[in-house]
Amino acid sequence: MSLSSFKEILKPCSHPQSQSLSQSQSQSQTSETLNPRKPPKSSLSQQLLRLEDDYDYNSFPSTLLPTKQFKQISQRSPRPDVVIEGEFEDDDDKFKQDARRSFQVFDPTGPYEPLLLSKSGHIPLVQVPASINCRLLEHQREGVKFLYNLYKKNCGGILGDDMGLGKTIQAIAFLSAVYEKDGDTTSPSKGKEEKKGPTLIICPSSVIQNWESEFSKWSTFNVVIYHGTNRDMIFEKIESHGVEILITSFDTFRINEKNLLQLINWEIVIVDEAHRLKNEKSKLYEACLGIKTRKRYGLTGTIMQNKIMELFNLFDWVVPGGLGSREHFRDYYEDPLKHGQRSSAPERFVEIAQERKQHLVSVLHKYLLRRTKEETIGHLMMGKEDNVVFCAMSEVQKRVYRRMLQIPDIECLINKDVPCSCGSPLKQVECCKRTVPNGVIWPYLHKDNPDGCDSCPYCLVLPCLTKLQQISNHLELIKPNSKDEPDKQKKDLVFASKVFGSDIDVVGGYTQNESFLGLSDVEHCGKMRALENLMSSWILHDDKILLFSYSVRMLDILEKFLIRKGYSFSRLDGSTPTGMRQSLVDDFNSSPSKQVFLISTRAGGLGLNLVSANRVVIFDPNWNPAHDLQAQDRSFRFGQKRHVVVFRLLAAGSLEELVYSRQLYKQQLSNIAVSGKLEKRYFEGVQDCKEFQGELFGISNLFRDLSDKLFTSEIIQSYDKQGTKQEHGHGHEHEHEQERESEGISDEKHILSDFGMCFLPPQARGAFSVASENSKSCNEESNKRTAPVNQELGIVYAHRNEDIISHEHGYDVRQEVGTTQSFPTKKHVGEKGNVSLRRERKLKQFRLLASFMGMQVVEFSKWFLSASFAEREQALRNYKRRKEKMPQT
Template identity: 85%
Template sequence: MSLSSFKEILRPCSHQSQSSYSQTSPTPNPRKPPKSCLSQQLLRLEDDAKQLKQQSHRPDEDDRFKEEDARRRLEVFDPTGPYEPLVLSTSGHNPLVQVPASINCRLLEHQREGVKFLYNLYKKNCGGILGDDMGLGKTIQAIAFLSAIYEKDGDTISPPKGKEEKKGRVLIICPSSVIQNWECEFSKWSTFNVAIYHGTNRDGIFEKIESRGIEILITSFDTYRIHEKNLSQMMNWEIVVVDEAHRLKNEKSKLYEACLGIKTRRRYGLTGTIMQNKIMELFNLFDWVVPGGLGSREHFREYYEEPLKHGQRSSAPERFVEVAQERKQHLVSVLHKYLLRRTKEETIGHLMMGKEDNVVFCAMSEVQKRVYRRMLQIPDIQCLINKDVPCSCGSPLKQVECCKRTVPNGVIWPYLHKDNPDGCDSCPFCLVLPCLTKLQQISNHLELIKPNSKDEPDKQKKDMVFASQLFGSDIDVVGGYTQNESFMGLSNVEHCGKMRALEKLMSSWILHGDKILLFSYSVRMLDILEKFLIRRGYSFSRLDGSTPTGMRQSLVDDFNSSPSKQVFLISTRAGGLGLNLVSANRVVIFDPNWNPAHDLQAQDRSFRFGQKRHVVVFRLLAAGSLEELVYSRQLYKQQLSNIAVSGKLEKRYFEGVQDCKEFQGELFGISNLFRDLSDKLFTSEIIQSYDKQGTKHEHEHEHGHGHGHEREGVSGEKHILSDFRMCFLPPQARDTFPIASENNKESNKRTALVDQELGIVYTHRNEDIISHERGCDVKQETKGENAPMIMAAFVVWGSLRSGYDIINGLVDLWLQ
């Protein structure tokens, strides 16, 4: 292919010429990454030896072509622009405000647009948020913007005398883990005089600021919170930049209160996750950036939050949907004055090979299912489930208000209240968090509920009693109720459904030279996975909270540069910031998090600029467990974020409404948290229900009279499914669908392999569930005579919030 042809491929997206910070939303990149064929990957397992022999003689032609094509793309792409300044100010402005040529020539086009956006806010003497996806260079854009404002030149060794006196100083507040990164980026890109106010570097910092003409002060969130009076009262800040600004989502936190004390109006937030759990988080963040820009808190709640949440309810009346559309359009138009939000697909998507996000529902092992059901039957959980049932003593009160407020015969309750036999003020809702934690542990691996030798003796004794009761007659099957010290026992995948699937998938990936990132939230789960990797003979690196900060970058560099390193085992909590693992093209998230941002950040460790291959993500969920509810809530939160922030059109899957006791639906409330989902395809049922409602059938679907899975495995129409989709259908539904393959024998072999070996009962691509379409226009105007009635309904809903019981508050606080 000629050089001119490659340049045509790599030319900037057409929407980039349009002002990205205008109220008009850019058209998203229509390209979708190709779907991988998991069934083909699985077939490779049948003749590993043959393929290894073939690989030793010649590389696969198709893979070689893809690698060479990716290499050529990156070689042809030259991020260096013309060596000329980027003028920001209008003609006639004196002095001229411009990004120096030494910085501008190294910026990508979307980064130049980001600098222009920040400068336009600065001219208006107001703040804003740069909300680009992680990996798009928000730090660099902020430094380029500051360099223009302070007339810095990257070629000048020291700033001209007197420049620092023209404007006030800049305060940067960020996580402690990226302080050194900020300092390093300033040294690479500009000539600011930078100081750090953190740890032992605090001593005498104010004297240094005055004597040495320090222009940039970098501090951490915790340091600023503790020393807020010194930093906000003793110094006048021209500009304040908060990195990872979503940390300001909670208006009741000490950090938020401390940041409100900053006097300057030029407050800028950098974050790729503007909203994580609730729409009110959006208000809190913007109310700090632009005080009063979204009105009062109560106005925002009644005018925006309640209509948007209730308009997204699956059975919401059409009028409510119309009002929600109208409010969404208005909210987005206001936000876009202070927010610039871009994704990788919209900016550098044409320079990357794409990403595919697969959500895989793995069947739990038989012993896992039995233990999970026993857990739901313990007195502690039964007390929570039956909290609203009339008390058996004959009292008109509910159980939770009468005899069953405490659980002396419980498995967990007595330990929590060993110093207070009468219980606490929150009983029995104090059991919610411990019970949810235990259910998640069972869903991941049975060893997690056994006593931990690192715990206190009292807790070990309690956990031993708990494990012996849950294992019951399966005690010998799981190797006793004490922690398994056997290497072979811990690395065995027989009793863990997700590890069984992971073993087969990794065999295929490793065979074909893929590099894998393996994430888990639990350090104990990382220990088990580590023994599994050792048993399989894979070369791996590991990073968790115990890894010294100074060693982390060397581990990353070694993994990226070493062909022998096959797997990187990472704690989701430790891998949130600063890890660029672009050599990996397979990402596995072993356990989901209630906060969707954590899982998305884990994916972006690999999918960022510099990635040369197509990235495939696998989120492993235990089918029929609490993890399905965790993922459904992730979908709910992502959809609300897309609606409120970007004005996207989202499918209305769920009946539940967050923070609304009257519409808990299938997502919220105690009954849903501790529901037995073992006989259901929970997520599949919700999606299939939406498909049925959204499709007009010429004749009604005839439901089967057999097992519940038979009717839920289909959507009511005769579809031709690809191999990829067919191999993930539940067994009872496969006969309903013709197979889109000329070789039925081959397709049946694939289906059987997935069903028997992997135990995958259902899967989908997250991109197909979460809408990526923009659309803020209301199809039909709300009639004037009906608008007051609809608005009154929303006000009533808002007033009902005061009647929520304590469990909603406790659970919500934890889930955030």
């Protein structure tokens, strides 16, 4: 059957006589008569061609035709042209009419179903244009409906999808429906959109062109860019109703002359990367408060980054007054949630936090739609695992780190609350030790003001933290840089001579090493030593790697390292021209020879979709967890065909452990406040509370010497020793202990020897389901807290981030199960407790399999990283085959 005949069949019949039209008459009609509409931007003609080639009556749903007639059709030729032209000749006209109408029935879950936004019977009908609707994924359709429902209520909201789920496309589809666009420039919108005011879009300057490009691809709006020169002409267009969409940057909107943009009555305002509005004291936030419209929408994948009050600031702009006053929000929500998450919080505090969390989530979800990749397109991807690897610092790094903690500047900060030695009743920070004239860093900061500044000595905190992070990453970072100003080089030289001490000859002198071999040497850098061993196994198996660092100087060192190893790589940082970025990305994704992409964590913007990489390394952590998560999403997004494995490298016993612990704390608070998840209570510290600084907050914690312990590991183990007491109450502790005894599981904790288990993907961990044996494991190395598990690999401790952060939905596990399950609460608590038991059994099985392969646990973990899927499956089959034969022998 030809395409013209198929289109003719799709046309509705207006007269019964038309049913008897001959084939010659239908073919003589022109294409304009058959299809007067312009095809949408998607290739609908190709879809029709595929239908013409692949259509099969046998695959046609039987519910669309009467049973008798469907059986008759299914027994005949599957070719549509034979069925229509030959087989229907002997049947009555009614049967012909039913069969032809059946071609108009499509799968209601497919792209042919109109996306209606208005209610049934509403005039005019509001729907997303077919040219956009046919290309939307299901979660994107739900997002468009969410935005329109808020629009009809004359209020704002937040679309909080993960990065890579198409928030921009959802916003354009929503606007196209509101402005009654049909995707055809030749078809006017009947003048109805002229009654609506223009839409304002505020976004980072780096994505302005992306917004303009997406509008040109998906719709027919009149879009103008308010950025740069010739701004006066744009206001003339707005007054003459010649502008429908105005796009501007955050900086341009913040400093726009005479607040002209705030004088316009906007129909809709959309802020991309809306988390930029988290600070109520910023000028950008104050400027956005003056926008004249109630239809304010924010797009962001990181609704909360550091503090719960960021939620209030964002939602108070979107829905003014929706969360009450600032004082009410702090007293009713923020303080109870933070104190209820404290590890030793009284039971009453925990109960109040659960109630307030439930209430906050119910309010937020009226104006918030939050989806993750796992919830939406997880079935289209192979998954991601986020590994946190604690690398042993080199001996030289440890000595330099300890000397840094002993400089007068840091000692002044640590002892700030100690009574002053002069006999005054005041503290040191209030008396003689407010300034540090004999310091290493302080004199340079106050070279123009010997008496100090108003914030002394707290002005030293950030510079000292920066130096500690540089030592943790690479010792070359603290040496003078020849590209800096002479004064800074002099200051860095004084600092280097103080902290290097007797090790100055070991590290190659005070000046920065210009030797190619010296910079690329991994001997004095613990992280690079671990990275070298990990990358060697990945490269052998054709893995492609993203290597992130926050520091440009660290990127220079890593570049020398990659050149020395002979790896083919690309590099992108802030100095890379914008016009070259996309070509670098495309070349890396398409070229099999490109093995590594060296990229700055701060290199944001659209287009950095590096889906060809399946290994992601974050060399240095950021205080803001959103930065590291966004770096991971450069690879883990729609289009990724392989399993993504992330490695965050941390220097064990350094400030970076505290950085990561604060990341955990912030992520947990975000999960609690935004999603209402049930999080484990690891930490005693409470953010912004001097009374409960615990192990996380306060200057004394920032400058602690952690080199003699595994800070993160000990916190996690301390929580594990308490079992499920925090989540389920003290009444079930004895029951949990009985279950452990009945299973024959010892209280022995895996610390170092079992770290390799964290490298197994989820499906592989579940594959170790062979029967456990009551054999005592060997953990001789577990007592060597600061010694690396493997001298070659240089890793002290490791775990999966997803295993540490809970992802439990709900407010109270026992209450929820009681209403949804038929079995009693007691059984459920036992099942919750068995989670740790199952994990311990899997760890035992992992050790047994390693022994079967003739390897130590760490050695086997390293082999598993480099082995192919077939090799892993073969090893498991051999092990099971041997276990089956053991009873017979």
